[in-house]
Every structure is written in C-alpha cells, then in structure tokens.
Amino acid sequence: xxxxxxxxxxxxxxxxxxxxxxxxxxxxxxxxxxxxxxxxxxxxxxxxxxxxxxxxxxxxxxxxxxxxxxxxxxxxxxxxxxxxxxxxxxxxxxxxxxxxxxxxxxxxxxxxxxxxxxxxxxxxxxxxxxxxxxxxxxxxxxxxxxxxxxxxxxxxxxxxxxxxxxxxxxxxxxxxxxxxxxxxxxxxxxxxxxxxxxxxxxxxxxxxxxxxxxxxxxxxxxxxxxxxxxxxxxxxxxxxxxxxxxxxxxxxxxxxxxxxxxxxxxxxxxxxxxxxxxxxxxxxxxxxxxxxxxxxxxxxxxxxxxxxxxxxxxxxxxxxxxxxxxxxxxx
Amino acid sequence: xxxxxxxxxxxxxxxxxxxxxxxxxxxxxxxxxxxxxxxxxxxxxxxxxxxxxxxxxxxxxxxxxxxxxxxxxxxxxxxxxxxxxxxxxxxxxxxxxxxxxxxxxxxxxxxxxxxxxxxxxxxxxxxxxxxxxxxxxxxxxxxxxxxxxxxxxxxxxxxxxxxxxxxxxxxxxxxxxxxxxxxxxxxxxxxxxxxxxxxxxxxxxxxxxxxxxxxxxxxxxxxxxxxxxxxxxxxxxxxxxxxxxxxxxxxxxxxxxxxxxxxxxxxxxxxxxxxxxxxxxxxxxx
Ligand SMILES: Nc1ncnc2c1ncn2[C@@H]1O[C@H](COP(=O)(O)OP(=O)(O)O)[C@@H](O)[C@H]1O
Ligand SMILES: [Mg+2]
Numbered sequence: 001x002x003x004x005x006x007x008x009x010x011x012x013x014x015x016x017x018x019x020x021x022x023x024x025x026x027x028x029x030x031x032x033x034x035x036x037x038x039x040x041x042x043x044x045x046x047x048x049x050x051x052x053x054x055x056x057x058x059x060x061x062x063x064x065x066x067x068x069x070x071x072x073x074x075x076x077x078x079x080x081x082x083x084x085x086x087x088x089x090x091x092x093x094x095x096x097x098x099x100x101x102x103x104x105x106x107x108x109x110x111x112x113x114x115x116x117x118x119x120x121x122x123x124x125x126x127x128x129x130x131x132x133x134x135x136x137x138x139x140x141x142x143x144x145x146x147x148x149x150x151x152x153x154x155x156x157x158x159x160x161x162x163x164x165x166x167x168x169x170x171x172x173x174x175x176x177x178x179x180x181x182x183x184x185x186x187x188x189x190x191x192x193x194x195x196x197x198x199x200x201x202x203x204x205x206x207x208x209x210x211x212x213x214x215x216x217x218x219x220x221x222x223x224x225x226x227x228x229x230x231x232x233x234x235x236x237x238x239x240x241x242x243x244x245x246x247x248x249x250x251x252x253x254x255x256x257x258x259x260x261x262x263x264x265x266x267x268x269x270x271x272x273x274x275x276x277x278x279x280x281x282x283x284x285x286x287x288x289x290x291x292x293x294x295x296x297x298x299x300x301x302x303x304x305x306x307x308x309x310x311x312x313x314x315x316x317x318x319x320x321x322x323x324x325x326x327x328x329x330x331x
Numbered sequence: 332x333x334x335x336x337x338x339x340x341x342x343x344x345x346x347x348x349x350x351x352x353x354x355x356x357x358x359x360x361x362x363x364x365x366x367x368x369x370x371x372x373x374x375x376x377x378x379x380x381x382x383x384x385x386x387x388x389x390x391x392x393x394x395x396x397x398x399x400x401x402x403x404x405x406x407x408x409x410x411x412x413x414x415x416x417x418x419x420x421x422x423x424x425x426x427x428x429x430x431x432x433x434x435x436x437x438x439x440x441x442x443x444x445x446x447x448x449x450x451x452x453x454x455x456x457x458x459x460x461x462x463x464x465x466x467x468x469x470x471x472x473x474x475x476x477x478x479x480x481x482x483x484x485x486x487x488x489x490x491x492x493x494x495x496x497x498x499x500x501x502x503x504x505x506x507x508x509x510x511x512x513x514x515x516x517x518x519x520x521x522x523x524x525x526x527x528x529x530x531x532x533x534x535x536x537x538x539x540x541x542x543x544x545x546x547x548x549x550x551x552x553x554x555x556x557x558x559x560x561x562x563x564x565x566x567x568x569x570x571x572x573x574x575x576x577x578x579x580x581x582x583x584x585x586x587x588x589x590x591x592x593x594x595x596x597x598x599x600x601x602x603x604x605x606x607x608x609x610x611x612x613x614x615x616x617x
Contacts, residue, residue: 098514110505115527125513
C-alpha cells in the first residue's frame with residue numbers, strides 16, 4: 001500500500017484511563033490501575049475513503065475517535081493527518097490544525113449551544129480560522145452550505161435556535177459545522193444512532209455525498225453493521241480496545257474470519273439458545289476492561305476457544321487480499 | 332440565602348400560582364422604585380429637618396407621625412428607599428463583579444486552584460453573614476461605600492458557588508467539547524458557550540441577593556454601623572424608634588419596619604417567580 005496516499009495514519013494508539021482509587025490504595029499498589037479503553041490499534045484512511053469502526057458498546061470506539069483528533073490525550077501512539085504529526089502539536093498549533101479534522105457526535109441535541117443561533121454556530125469555525133473576510137461573506141458561505149445539507153430555506157434557518165429544530169435537522173447543522181472549514185478528515189461517532197429511523201437513511205446519504213464531494217477521509221464509527229456496509233469501503237471490527245479484523249467491506253461480509261465478526265454478522269449459530277436470534281450478540285457479558293482476560297480478549301465468549309487462546313497475543317495476521325484478522329486458528 | 336427561603340415558603344403558600352407571586356413581587360418593587368426615584372416630589376417635608384412637634388401621632392399633616400426630633404417619619408421612609416437601593420445596588424454589583432468571573436474561570440480550569448478557592452469561598456459562605464458584615468464594617472468605618480463593600484464581601488461566595496457549580500456541569504456538555512473540536516480558544520469558549528448558559532441562574536441570584544443586601548444593610552444601620560445620621564435610613568430609624576416603644580410610640584418602629592419587610596418580600600417573590608420562569612430546576616441543583 002502506498003503510504004503517501006493516506007490522509008490519516010494512526011499507529012499503536014493507546015488510551016488508558018486512570019481508575020479513581022483512594023490514596024491509601026495508591027500507596028499500596030505500585031502500578032496504578034487503568035481502564036485500557038484503547039490498547040494499541042493502527043489504521044490508515046485514504047482521501048475519499050470511509051473506514052468503518054464497528055463493535056459493541058464499551059469496546060472503545062468513541063475513545064478511538066476522540067483520541068485520534070486529540071479531543072482527549074492519547075496515552076501513546078503516532079497520529080498523522082494530512083502529513084501533519086498531530087501528536088507533536090501543542091497549544092496554538094493544535095488549535096489551528098483543527099480545521100483539518102472534525103467530528104460529528106452521536107447526540108445532536110447536546111452538541112449545539114442552546115443559546116447560539118444555528119447560523120452563528122456554523123459560522124463560528126470560519127471566524128476562528130479566519131476563513132472569509134467579512135460577516136457578509138461568511139454568512140454567504142453558511143447559507144450555501146445550509147442549502148447543500150438541505151436546511152431550506154437557508155436564510156430562515158440561519159436565525160433559528162437548536163430547540164426549534166428536529167433531531168435530523170440538528171444533525172444536519174452539526175454536519176454543516178464540521179464540514180465548513182473544508183477538513184481532510186472527518187470522524188462520525190454514531191452520528192445517526194439517535195435519529196428516527198425515518199431520517200436516518202437521509203442523513204447517511206448526506207454524509208456519503210459530502211464524503212465524495214470533499215474527498216474526505218472518513219472514520220465511520222457505528223455499532224450497526226448495515227450502515228457501515230452502506231457507507232464504508234473498508235471496515236474494522238473492534239473488541240475491548242483491540243481491532244480484531246479489518247478488511248474491505250465486500251471481503252468482510254463475504255468471508256468474515258474472526259469469530260467475533262462472525263457472531264456480529266449472525267454468520268454462525270449463537271451458542272446460547274436463550275439469546276434471541278435477531279439480537280445478534282455473543283454469549284455472556286462483555287468483560288470489564290479493568291479486568292481483561294489474558295491472551296485473546298474474546299476467548300471468554302468465543303465458541304471456538306481453546307487452551308492456546310489463553311496466552312496468544314492479538315496480533316493482526318494478513319490472510320491475503322488486505323484482509324487482517326487477529327484469530328490465527330480460522331483462515 | 333434568607334430571601335430564597337422566604338421566596339420558597341411563599342411559593343408553598345400560593346402553590347401553583349407562582350405567576351401571581353411574581354406579579355405581586357413585581358408590583359411591590361415598582362412601588363419602591365417609584366418611591367426612590369420621585370422621593371423629592373412624593374415626600375411632603377425634608378427628611379433631615381424638624382418639621383413639627385416631636386413625637387406627634389400619625390395625623391393628616393404627618394401621615395406617619397414625627398420622631399423625637401420632630402422629623403417627619405413619612406418623608407424619612409420615602410427617602411430611606413434611596414439608601415436601601417443604593418447600598419444594595421453597589422454591594423450587589425461589586426459582589427457579582429468579583430464572584431461571577433471567579434466562579435466562571437475557576438470552575439472551568441478546575442484542579443487544585445478550584446479546590447483551594449472553593450474551600451476559601453465555602454468558609455466565608457458558612458460564616459454567618461451579618462456577623463461577617465459587622466466585623467468588616469467595624470473595620471472599614473461608616474459611609475455608603477464602606478457599608479456596601481462590607482455587604483459585598485458576604486455575597487461574593489454566593490455568586491461564586493452558583494456559577495462554579497453550573498460551570499462544572501456545563502463544561503462537560505457536548506457543545507463545549509464541540510467548541511474545542513472546532514478550535515475555539517478557552518476565553519471564547521467561556522464567553523460564548525459557557526457564560527450564556529449560566530446567565531439565567533445568575534439573574535435569579537442577583538435579584539435574591541439585592542433583598543438580602545437590603546436586610547443586611549438595615550441590620551448594620553440598626554446596630555449603628557451604617558450610615559451617619561441624619562441621612563434617612565430604615566435600619567437606623569428602626570433602632571432609634573425601639574427606644575420609644577415602651578411609651579407606646581409605635582409608629583416609629585412600625586413604618587420603617589414595614590418598609591423593610593415589604594421590599595424584602597417584593598424581591599423574594601419576584602426572584603422566586605423569576606427562578607421558576609427562567610430555570611425550572613435550578614432550585615434542586617443547589
Ligand atoms: N473518561 C473516561 N474515564 C474513564 N473511563 C472511560 C472514559 N471514557 C470511556 N471510558 C471507558 O472506556 C471504555 C470504552 O468506552 P467508549 O470508548 O465510550 O466505547 P464505545 O464508544 O465503543 O461504546 C469503557 O469501558 C468506558 O467505561
Ligand atoms: Mg461510543
């Protein structure tokens with residue numbers, strides 16, 4: 001793979017959250033206990049390519065999205081976006097670089113300032129990054145974008161407040177605010193999960209359209225395989241802080257290799273018959289990230305688990321066709 | 332705050348009709364504002380000159396009687412509203428001007444600074460307000476500005492606490508993270524994203540604070556730590572009047588006392604109503 005084409009290159013990204021403990025405990029324990037929310041993952045995304053990141057809730061997807069654009073500080077890793085070493089950036093430089101990478105959050109209700117008109121909200125990134133020379137010019141840019149994301153009539157929407165909008169309209173505002181600085185990289189963290197089913201597909205379509213138009217490198221986080229299939233060229237599957245499988249969308253759906261992926265896709269029978277068939281989930285609870293299983297983290301729920309799984313590391317192995325899987329036993 | 336308790340109790344009395352409570356409060360306040368603004372036109376006599384025989388009962392020429400020096404009580408009650416408003420206004424503005432930015436910045440920055448400042452503010456807050464004001468007033472001496480400052484010190488922690496607790500909640504809101512994601516600077520985030528969202532509760536505190544400041548001022552004047560006589564002041568008149576209560580000269584305490592009670596009630600009802608309107612759940616949060 002030609003690395004220079006990739007807009008986003010993330011290597012060995014880790015985020016450990018410190019666990020709150022009393023100072024007495026802190027004195028006794030040498031190593032401070034942590035939640036290993038993201039534990040060494042790597043991926044790259046090209047221009048006009050969407051990479052899916054799927055997995056159950058609690059697997060660390062949000063933490064990946066936020067760490068990659070340094071909304072939270074990664075514990076370790078190297079991040080390159082648009083040939084810029086993001087981990088090296090400090091203060092003012094990081095702030096300025098933010099126009100190149102943006103995020104769409106899950107909850108459109110909460111991601112807009114209730115006391116700021118949506119026109120001003122979308123215009124604010126332009127002011128921050130000195131794009132456009134006058135209020136009038138900036139307003140023109142916002143109105144044009146409002147038309148593009150289907151907030152019409154745009155001049156009427158400009159002065160509205162978030163509370164006057166539906167969930168779908170709000171998410172269009174958030175998308176407009178994220179795209180207005182013409183970023184190279186976009187993270188979408190379950191952007192449609194909280195929307196009504198009726199508007200979900202329209203917003204997905206909008207994101208796909210913008211990805212093409214702006215040639216975005218797109219990190220599409222979701223727990224819904226169907227929407228990942230719709231949006232993404234490639235999909236990575238995440239489990240408890242690790243990527244367990246990564247392949248082109250077509251390859252992944254036709255030949256899922258990792259047992260976890262297979263279960264997510266409903267490709268193999270659920271071992272526990274009490275779990276309903278349509279609720280496609282592996283048996284048992286997802287283990288606590290503070291008390292991770294040794295070896296393969298999925299082995300406690302894996303129908304194929306064997307002795308060797310207890311002390312293998314979860315390295316991704318190339319199975320051909322750019323198809324990587326962390327399970328060496330299924331090829 | 333005392334006025335908050337008063338407001339809450341009235342609200343329990345009136346039940347669902349907090350709109351009426353707000354209107355009654357507003358009505359009382361308007362009367363007092365008119366009194367203060369048009370005092371020279373409303374008062375029949377000068378408040379600082381003897382205008383009749385001493386200790387006259389309330390009668391047509393002296394609606395609220397006269398005091399032991401022959402001053403007209405009605406005129407003094409009317410002019411007294413000016414003193415109450417000026418001191419309350421200065422004290423409130425000073426307290427807000429210090430308490431609000433401190434709460435905003437410290438709450439946003441958090442960490443050790445937050446723990447230290449909050450500890451200091453909390454210790455001032457838990458100290459009985461009037462006693463603290465007395466101590467400071469005794470140090471600073473009499474006069475409008477000194478009294479206002481002593482009262483302001485008492486109420487800085489009130490602003491600080493309300494603002495800080497709101498900021499701590501709001502700074503973890505997604506729209507603040509969103510502002511950081513688009514590259515906004517911290518001062519911009521504070522002024523455009525955090526401040527507008529804490530302001531509604533600030534307005535309520537402001538209005539309750541004025542009522543408390545008026546009571547504290549009356550208390551200081553009552554104890555002789557307030558404004559130098561003969562400047563008309565309800566607290567001072569009240570303390571002077573109580574010397575004559577045993578000889579049944581009731582009008583000397585009743586009218587200044589009534590003025591204090593009504594203005595405090597007015598502000599309490601007004602702010603409690605405002606509270607309901609602006610922020611239905613701020614009461615429980617604090
Ligand atoms: N700020 C935080 N402090 C401590 N633990 C956190 C924090 N954020 C997330 N976690 C933990 O990290 C793990 C992954 O969370 P998250 O990234 O939100 O997963 P997902 O988005 O896939 O549901 C969870 O166990 C969660 O409890
Ligand atoms: Mg999440």
